[in-house]
Amino acid sequence: MFGRAKSLSLYLIRDLQRRRQSIRLFGTKSSRHYVLREKRDDDGDDSKKKRRNKVKNDGELQAEEEGHSSIYLHKSRGQHILTNPRVLDAIVRKADIRPTDTILEIGPGTGNLTLRLLEAAKKVYAVEIDKRMIEILNNRVSERGLQDKITVICKDALKTDFPEFDLIVANIPYGISSPLIAKLVFGANTFRSATLLLQKEFAKRLLAKPGDSEFNRLAVNVKLVADVEFMMDVSKRDFVPCPRVDSSVVKIHPKAQVPEVDMNEWWAFTRTCFSKKNKTLGATFKQKKKIVEVLKAGGFEDKRPSKLSNEELLCLLSLFNQSGIHFHDQREGKGEPNVALDASYDI
């Protein structure tokens, strides 16, 4: 009796939900519950036609919800679904995918981008942390008979080793942008390029040049090992739910030749210099006589880190090393440093 009453009330709730707007938002700040309307045959009057158009505009979203009337989208996991088909197609076009390519996608979500990648590439590895997303993704992939081309890895992308791949194409959760890019460009995998949808401000920092106000340690470190190319801007209105910020697509090309430098020391060095990026190096190190001597001898005393190119920073580090001054990550506990400073793997 209770079971029947429960299923009846569930039915009534679902039916009520279906009759409401195509997409409704009600929820807390940290998670949002979207009820996605299934397309109905009895839509006839004007208001219903309007709703049908709404569904058509959100066609990507509707498709992914076949058999699923609702899903919570967690802000904490960066769950903003890209729904504009033109933008999705443009990302795939700009990634320059060859039919022989294996793609790594981080955060496939419900699969709007994944389905296109599967059409264009030989194989897709999709790393997704949320099992509910994977269920929807798997259903959509199977419906199109593409399941043999995909391997879904249900893991945290920051905590798992990636298989071999040629390209990365992804609309990543913005909260992990910095450590994820560090993992890609400084990690063990070699790849042709990474086409990534990023928060616009973050993309600007990646693209910044010495002297730009956005130029910081992130740009310095990435530029040491890769070239970053701007691809296009993407409006926040192209996502569900609509985030607060706009986005940009960038393409990261790992360099064929990278300077011979101890990366741990480089990160510690740039962390130190960029802790006060607009101060002169002479002012930053004024307490350390030996360092100031090297700065003076190399003509760096009045230079500001935010205006130095990577070539100049490499030259400065080499001058320090020649004078017996080394930088290292204190937390790794490597030996007794001349300059013990805090650094870490994230950029």
Ligand SMILES: C[S@@+](CC[C@H](N)C(=O)[O-])C[C@H]1O[C@@H](n2cnc3c(N)ncnc32)[C@H](O)[C@@H]1O
């Ligand atoms: C911005 S959404 C992108 C969804 C889809 N690619 C799209 O374009 O609509 C980010 C996705 O990454 C997943 N995600 C969040 N943190 C993750 C992590 N640490 N590792 C793997 N996936 C993660 C989220 O569950 C979500 O599906």
